[in-house]
Amino acid sequence: xxxxITHWLGSTPAFAIPLALASMGLVLxxxxxVLNMGAEGxxxxxxxxxxxxxxxxxxxxxxxxCAVLAGATLALVFGFxxxxxxxxxxxxxxxxxxxxxxxxxxxxxxxxxxxxxxxQPLDLPWLDQLPLVGQLLFHQDILxxxxxxxxxxxxxxLEHTRAGLKIRAVGEDPASADVAGVQVQVQQLLAITASGxxxxxxxxxxxxxxxxxxxxxxxxxRGWIALALVVFARWEPLKALAGxxxxxxxxxxxxxxxxxxxxxxxxxxxxxxxxxxxAVLLVAACSGSKKxxxxxxxxxxxxxxxxx
Amino acid sequence: xxxxxxxxxxxxxxSTLRSAATYILGLLxxxxxxxxxxxxxxxxxxxxxxxxxxxxxxxxxxxxxxxxLAVPLIMVGLAALAAMRLRFWNVGIEGQLWLGAIGAxxxxxxxxxxEALRLPIMLIASALAGAIWIAVPLxxxxxxxxxxxxxxxxxxxxxxxxLQHLLFGAWKDPVNSFPVSPRFDDNEQLAxxxxxxxxxxxxxxxxxxxxxxxxxxxxxxxxxxxxxxHNRRTALATGIPVTAxxxxxxxxxxxxxxxxxxxxxxxxxxRLTQTIGINTTFSGIVIAFVARFNPLxxxxxxxxxxxxxxxxxxxxxxxxxxxxxVVLIQGIVLLTLLMVQFFRSYRVSLLRRTPPQTARQxx
Numbered sequence: 001x002x003x004x005i006t007h008w009l010g011s012t013p014a015f016a017i018p019l020a021l022a023s024m025g026l027v028l029x030x031x032x033x034v035l036n037m038g039a040e041g042x043x044x045x046x047x048x049x050x051x052x053x054x055x056x057x058x059x060x061x062x063x064x065x066c067a068v069l070a071g072a073t074l075a076l077v078f079g080f081x082x083x084x085x086x087x088x089x090x091x092x093x094x095x096x097x098x099x100x101x102x103x104x105x106x107x108x109x110x111x112x113x114x115x116x117x118x119x120q121p122l123d124l125p126w127l128d129q130l131p132l133v134g135q136l137l138f139h140q141d142i143l144x145x146x147x148x149x150x151x152x153x154x155x156x157x158l159e160h161t162r163a164g165l166k167i168r169a170v171g172e173d174p175a176s177a178d179v180a181g182v183q184v185q186v187q188q189l190l191a192i193t194a195s196g197x198x199x200x201x202x203x204x205x206x207x208x209x210x211x212x213x214x215x216x217x218x219x220x221x222r223g224w225i226a227l228a229l230v231v232f233a234r235w236e237p238l239k240a241l242a243g244x245x246x247x248x249x250x251x252x253x254x255x256x257x258x259x260x261x262x263x264x265x266x267x268x269x270x271x272x273x274x275x276x277x278x279a280v281l282l283v284a285a286c287s288g289s290k291k292x293x294x295x296x297x298x299x300x301x302x303x304x305x306x307x308x
Numbered sequence: 309x310x311x312x313x314x315x316x317x318x319x320x321x322x323s324t325l326r327s328a329a330t331y332i333l334g335l336l337x338x339x340x341x342x343x344x345x346x347x348x349x350x351x352x353x354x355x356x357x358x359x360x361x362x363x364x365x366x367x368x369x370x371x372x373x374x375x376x377l378a379v380p381l382i383m384v385g386l387a388a389l390a391a392m393r394l395r396f397w398n399v400g401i402e403g404q405l406w407l408g409a410i411g412a413x414x415x416x417x418x419x420x421x422x423e424a425l426r427l428p429i430m431l432i433a434s435a436l437a438g439a440i441w442i443a444v445p446l447x448x449x450x451x452x453x454x455x456x457x458x459x460x461x462x463x464x465x466x467x468x469x470x471l472q473h474l475l476f477g478a479w480k481d482p483v484n485s486f487p488v489s490p491r492f493d494d495n496e497q498l499a500x501x502x503x504x505x506x507x508x509x510x511x512x513x514x515x516x517x518x519x520x521x522x523x524x525x526x527x528x529x530x531x532x533x534x535x536x537x538h539n540r541r542t543a544l545a546t547g548i549p550v551t552a553x554x555x556x557x558x559x560x561x562x563x564x565x566x567x568x569x570x571x572x573x574x575x576x577x578x579r580l581t582q583t584i585g586i587n588t589t590f591s592g593i594v595i596a597f598v599a600r601f602n603p604l605x606x607x608x609x610x611x612x613x614x615x616x617x618x619x620x621x622x623x624x625x626x627x628x629x630x631x632x633x634v635v636l637i638q639g640i641v642l643l644t645l646l647m648v649q650f651f652r653s654y655r656v657s658l659l660r661r662t663p664p665q666t667a668r669q670x671x
Contacts, residue, residue: 087646102633224461227458265477271469274462282454305316
């Protein structure tokens with residue numbers, strides 16, 4: 001039993017980290033009032049970029065860095081479309097999603113199913129020798145620790161800094177923020193680019209850290225789950241981090257159950273996170289509390305001249 | 309500081325000429341970029357015209373395949389249109405399509421109804437299943453104001469898991485244990501038209517497109533849809549039956565997506581498989597958007613996109629260019645069309661800064 005739990009929890013980060021990084025990026029973006037449907041595409045692009053560069057250069061660090069840049073660049077295209085050109089956010093997001101998926105599929109074509117030396121777990125000196133929790137908490141790769149760090153950094157940024165206040169102001173009421181001297185477009189572009197970078201990192205984690213291979217359709221809908229997680233987490237970065245670990249733990253449980261031969265309806269059990277999220281949405285809507293709810297200006301393009 | 313600043317102004321009235329010119333410009337730029345991407349991916353320039361146009365539209369075999377692919381695309385395009393005209397974000401078309409395919413297969417597997425009526429029952433079941441699948445987000449939207457975007461998206465994933473649960477479990481083909489359902493009997497398949505794989509489903513698609521055109525452009529409901537789509541509050545204030553119209557159109561959207569699934573399994577695959585619905589949500593939205601939400605324009609748009617899909621599979625076989633290129637091209641075209649709307653909706657002008665003194669006098 002102890003071994004089962006260790007294996008289960010030990011494999012949880014592999015499922016949780018991509019969701020956590022992507023959903024925290026989307027939280028930031030949505031707090032700035034931009035609904036970003038492109039996550040799936042940025043993640044694919046990031047996963048492909050990291051894998052291809054690691055394969056050709058043999059250095060996962062460069063691969064991961066370029067994946068972050070690739071995600072940020074594609075997000076910037078989305079940002080240009082919605083912030084400067086005032087395109088419909090949902091449609092522009094879907095379009096960049098398709099561009100990311102497409103580029104990943106086309107460029108990554110000749111690199112599929114080639115395994116490589118990916119990111120190795122980092123053993124923290126003597127902490128990893130602790131019984132039970134040692135291997136769980138202190139035998140992970142550096143991105144796992146980085147993700148937790150990013151979660152707290154984002155929380156601090158949004159809740160306790162002036163920069164975060166500006167971002168939230170833009171997401172709640174861009175017209176008032178504009179009057180107060182906040183550059184709405186700049187704030188939104190920054191948030192969008194950062195969200196793309198985090199999604200790129202999420203993708204890089206999938207290919208370079210958790211599987212050390214690039215395959216077609218590697219992201220497999222995780223970008224959409226991340227999008228739902230944002231709502232599940234009520235637009236708060238730390239809740240998104242926790243939610244990602246919860247979802248990751250459920251996902252990680254299923255292969256474990258199969259491994260020890262428990263007949264479980266895996267596909268039906270895989271539905272649980274989705275159904276659970278819908279239930280959370282319903283409860284949140286019915287409870288009627290406005291606190292921690294959706295940013296008021298989410299999804300609406302801002303044009304200064306429309307101000308009343 | 310410079311003496312000039314850029315200002316952005318919403319155009320109150322947009323001329324038809326400006327509308328048409330920006331649209332055509334966007335489409336041309338988008339398709340041009342698509343061609344460049346194809347060339348960059350390794351498609352030979354010398355045969356590009358032949359591969360993209362002649363082979364898929366002007367050869368009997370190619371045209372048959374294009375039209376076959378167009379049937380479900382027409383349906384998902386109409387499904388996206390029905391929802392988007394009301395500004396209801398149905399991003400779960402794929403899920404409703406899966407449910408439709410599952411519904412039809414359920415009827416076939418259990419031999420519901422008489423043999424003669426089996427096929428119509430299968431198609432009705434597919435439409436019903438799609439409508440039921442979208443009824444959940446619709447109900448949540450109407451009763452609790454839950455965002456339909458996320459719910460339709462999530463239910464798409466749930467539908468795919470349900471499909472896998474059935475195909476890897478109870479519905480596994482007993483002959484070879486592959487994760488596909490047993491093959492349908494002859495009376496459970498749409499009639500072949502003797503033109504490639506083309507089946508009688510295309511008549512159904514054409515008829516439904518015409519009915520949809522009458523519904524949204526000629527009927528009273530169509531007028532309601534326009535008002536609700538433009539301004540829901542005004543519609544409520546003027547006593548237009550918002551809830552009833554919304555319910556009708558959104559259920560219709562789900563039913564059409566479900567029927568698309570039904571048409572694929574009864575017309576082409578003749579069994580339930582795991583690959584039929586991939587990317588249909590996005591394609592449906594692209595078709596509806598490129599067709600400017602006009603039902604009759606859905607037909608040429610869906611056929612054109614089917615041609616690109618068809619050419620994509622040729623390019624894959626001959627030059628090893630992956631299918632993903634078709635998704636990439638759709639994304640590029642949608643993005644450029646969205647971006648050029650900026651020049652349709654806004655006027656950008658360079659203004660000289662007003663000196664502070666004058667400004668005080670004005671205010």
